[in-house]
Amino acid sequence: MNFEYLSIFLLKPALVFTTAYILFRMAGKKAVSQMSNFDLLLTFAIGTIISEPILTSKVSMSIYYAVIFLVFYLLIEKLSLHNKWRWFLVVQPTVLIRNGDIDEKGLKKERLTVNELLGKLREKGYADPHDIDLALIEESGQISVIPKANARPVQPRDLNLQTARNFVPIPLILDGEIIEHNLTYLKLTKQWLFHKLSEKGIQTTAISSIMLGTLNEKNEIVIDQHLSQDVSTGDPYLYKPGDDE
Incomplete structure (x- = not known):
């Protein structure tokens, strides 16, 4: 009886957790970062399948189906690398702004409002659509923005400046x-x-x-x-909101 309780409350959850972790590691980083439609499908499918045996006793079948889903996912990922299949398997980017003009067809296709588009532009640091040369909604759902030449940040090469190579500490x-x-x-x-x-x-x-x-x-x-500075000196640069007055 003790082993039965140990299996239900410890071994089974540990097996489910370990299996899910291994499957997501096999799926790769892309499957858990900026998700495409297939990435999202795999995540939901494995999450649903692999959690089912916690409530039932069908551990082996759940692991089997989760592995089969992973195999299909990896197969689709492999096929999507070939141009012949990519157009069918991968969602193509949709143009939202071209040369400063908002593409109404693109907004309607992606079910975006103008206000939502303007909000996404503000997140990228742009307030005026006329400053945008090209804005796309990518396969992952993220909006990428290419500003016009006169609206982009100034680069050192614009000023003919020589810069040192970046060094990562x-x-x-x-x-x-x-x-x-x-x-x-x-x-x-x-x-x-x-x-x-x-x-x-x-x-x-x-x-x-x-x-x-x-x-x-x-x-x-x-x-x-790990040394905190003394804030009792009244230095305004060391003030922290919430400190007792």
Whole structure:
């Protein structure tokens, strides 16, 4: 009897959860990010099928059907990569604005109102449709906007400026722990890191207080510690809404 209760309340939910996790991992990142029609169908189908055995005893059949749905999904994804099938399987983008003019047919097709379109443009940082060269509603339902040349943000090349290559700060300390594989990648040692920290007045015993430590393009360590600033000094820049007055 104890094993029966263990199976119902622990083993079965664990099996269902693990199976669903594995299936979504197999489906890939796209299936759980910006969903297309097929992505949404797979998510609902697997979610419904895989949760059914929690209330019944049909675990094996539910897993079987969920796997079959995944196989069909992966097959459709494979076919959609070929131009011969893509036009049929993949929803094509719909034009909403072209050269500053709102496409009424596009709005009617996607069942969008002008107010909703204007709201989507504001989310992209544009208030006037006349500033838009092309606006599309993509397969995922997201609206992509290409502004006119005179309405887009100024680029350094517009001003003939030379810019340095982007550098992504590399984490070396995260939540008080040294990221050793990043040190290895950079061919650096812990002794080098300890030396850099000591230059900033931070002892090795205080590493646990470091929330984030990154290496910048100047080969310097930038530190963000778990230290709250004293707000009792009356500094207006340190005010937090809700503080007692």
